[in-house]
Amino acid sequence: xxxxxxxxxxxxxxxNYLFFPFDFLRFTELDNWWVxxxxxxxxxxxxxxxxTYWMLQLKKFDDNQEEDKSISAHSFL
Numbered sequence: 540x541x542x543x544x545x546x547x548x549x550x551x552x553x554x555n556y557l558f559f560p561f562d563f564l565r566f567t568e569l570d571n572w573w574v575x576x577x578x579x580x581x582x583x584x585x586x587x588x589x590x591t592y593w594m595l596q597l598k599k600f601d602d603n604q605e606e607d608k609s610i611s612a613h614s615f616l
Contacts, residue, residue, distance in 0.1 A: 561578070568575035600606060 564575050564577060573580075
């Protein structure tokens with residue numbers, strides 16, 4: 540009985556409390572598409588920022604000539 544109560548408690552926590560903001564966004568889809576896709580837009584912005592940072596770091600290391608570009612630099616070549 541204890542295991543079953545724990546499992547149902549976890550279910551109740553996620554379904555009724557932690558996923559409530561996502562349910563709200565799901566129900567607003569018919570009223571306003573932009574608000575309903577708020578989390579998607581946030582994810583896209585975070586990805587673009589991370590990608591830009593990564594590309595700038597790669598350019599910085601490439602400009603410093605720190606990478607060994609010889610043919611025997613890597614054992615798998």
